[in-house]
Amino acid sequence: xxxxxxxxxxxxxxxxxxxxxxxxxxxxxxxxxxxxxxxxxxxxxxxxxxxxxxxxxxxxxxxxxxxxxxxxxxxxxxxxxxxxxxxxxxxxxxxxxxxxxxxxxxxxxxxxxxxxxxxxxxxxxxxxxxxxxxxxxxxxxxxxxxxxxxxxxxxxxxxxxxxxxxxxxxxxxxxxxxxxxxxxxxxxxxxxxxxxxxxxxxxxxxxxxxxxxxxxxxxxxxxxxxxxxxxxxxxxxxxxxxxxxxxxxxxxxxxxxxxxxxxxxxxxxxxxxxxxxxxxxxxxxxxxxxxxxxxxxxxxxxxxxxxxxxxxxxxxxxxx
Numbered sequence: 001x002x003x004x005x006x007x008x009x010x011x012x013x014x015x016x017x018x019x020x021x022x023x024x025x026x027x028x029x030x031x032x033x034x035x036x037x038x039x040x041x042x043x044x045x046x047x048x049x050x051x052x053x054x055x056x057x058x059x060x061x062x063x064x065x066x067x068x069x070x071x072x073x074x075x076x077x078x079x080x081x082x083x084x085x086x087x088x089x090x091x092x093x094x095x096x097x098x099x100x101x102x103x104x105x106x107x108x109x110x111x112x113x114x115x116x117x118x119x120x121x122x123x124x125x126x127x128x129x130x131x132x133x134x135x136x137x138x139x140x141x142x143x144x145x146x147x148x149x150x151x152x153x154x155x156x157x158x159x160x161x162x163x164x165x166x167x168x169x170x171x172x173x174x175x176x177x178x179x180x181x182x183x184x185x186x187x188x189x190x191x192x193x194x195x196x197x198x199x200x201x202x203x204x205x206x207x208x209x210x211x212x213x214x215x216x217x218x219x220x221x222x223x224x225x226x227x228x229x230x231x232x233x234x235x236x237x238x239x240x241x242x243x244x245x246x247x248x249x250x251x252x253x254x255x256x257x258x259x260x261x262x263x264x265x266x267x268x269x270x271x272x273x274x275x276x277x278x279x280x281x282x283x284x285x286x287x288x289x290x291x292x293x294x295x296x297x298x299x300x301x302x303x304x305x306x307x308x309x310x311x312x313x314x315x316x317x318x319x320x
Contacts, residue, residue, distance in 0.1 A: 004204050004251045007282035009065050012272075018072045022060045022088040023049075025081075029089060029121045030114060037110030044105070063091050066197045066261070066276050067173055073273040076185035082129040083176050089122035090172035097151060126175065133183040139175060146171040159224040163199060170198040188268045196261035197277060203254040204284065207247060222246050254284045 011019070030042055049058025060068060068087050071077045096115055099105040123140065130137040150168035177190035206213065206220040213220045225246040258281035265274035 004207050004254055004284040006064055006201075006204060006280040006284065007286075009276050009279045011065060011069075012072075015065060015069050015072050018069065018084070019058065019060050019065075020054075021084055022068060022091075023054075023056070023058055025085045025088040026059055026092055027056065029085075029118060032117050032121070033110065033113055037108075037113050040108070041110045041114045044111075060088065060091065062095070064197070064201065064280055066273065066280065067091065067194055067201075069276060070177060070190055070194070070270070070273055073270045074180060074186055074190070076183075077176070077180060080129070080132070082125045082132060085125040086122055086129060087173070087176050089118050089125065090175065093118050093122065094147075094169070094172060101151075122172075126179075129176070129179060133179060133185070135179050135183045139178055139182070143171045143175040143178070156219070156224075162219075162221065162224045166199055166202045167195050170195050173198065186268055188264070190265075190268060190270075193261045193264045193268070193273070193277070196257045196264070197280075200254040200257040200261070200280075200284070203250050203257075207250060210243075210247075221250055225249055251284060255281060258284060 026045060027042070030038060030045060033041055045059055046057030049061035050056075051058070068091060071080070071084055071087060077083045093115070096105065096111075096118065100107060100111060100115065105111050126140040127137050129135075130140070146168050150165050150171070156162045156165055174191035174194050177186075177194055180186045181189045181191070203221050206222055209218075209220065210222055212218075213222070222243065226242055258277055262274045262277040262281070265271075265277060
């Protein structure tokens with residue numbers, strides 16, 4: 001299969017400037033570390049996205065724009081420093097804790113101290129934002145608890161359970177969108193857009209890591225997509241016919257999630273955000289169409305993507 005990947009999103013200059021501010025918020029938070037730990041942590045943080053144009057790194061180049069760019073597209077959030085700081089630290093914590101858990105980052109005093117400091121700064125930013133917007137601060141504790149439970153020892157028993165866990169792991173990312181809705185600053189809820197995109201991203205990432213996951217015995221999206229009797233062990237055997245069909249099914253699932261996310265963004269009155277999501281979806285759709293082209297046939301291939309359906313009367317769960 002021509003494995004799915006997101007289409008390249010062309011950022012506006014304002015969105016790129018926002019990404020730069022998110023990075024500076026992260027660097028600012030790191031300044032609160034003891035001097036003995038600060039240099040090593042900053043070396044790690046600034047190693048990401050470093051270039052001639054970004055000598056101090058660009059940490060949030062690792063995150064597709066739709067999970068943070070709503071801060072630009074929603075007028076009420078534009079330029080809100082506490083909202084930017086809260087979202088930057090939410091994204092950072094997810095990646096930092098994941099890398100501490102899988103050993104990509106050593107559990108050094110500095111790295112553990114940065115995690116603790118990021119939690120403190122995230123809470124401070126969220127409470128400041130709640131006071132500024134006149135919204136309750138309690139949802140912060142709820143979102144943090146959901147995230148922490150999902151990031152702890154996982155024991156999914158079904159494919160739906162796998163996606164529910166993935167959706168809950170995005171709970172920190174959806175707090176600021178939830179606060180915008182709670183304060184009446186958006187026409188509809190934005191959190192489901194971020195959740196749908198995050199789930200599609202999980203699928204795309206799992207498809208990219210099929211070989212590594214199989215070798216490590218990881219039960220990713222592909223393992224759960226296979227029929228139970230076709231699961232040879234914790235990790236599926238790459239290259240089999242069953243795996244190819246599962247890959248195609250996952251491509252369709254990711255495409256549906258992205259289509260739903262884009263339609264939700266459009267209903268919220270945020271066409272710029274929706275366009276980012278639809279642009280990301282082009283790579284997924286292209287991979288799906290390539291995978292479905294019949295071999296040795298002169299007939300044109302048919303897209304398996306469903307036609308967009310009317311908005312449902314009732315919101316569906318934030319997992320597929």
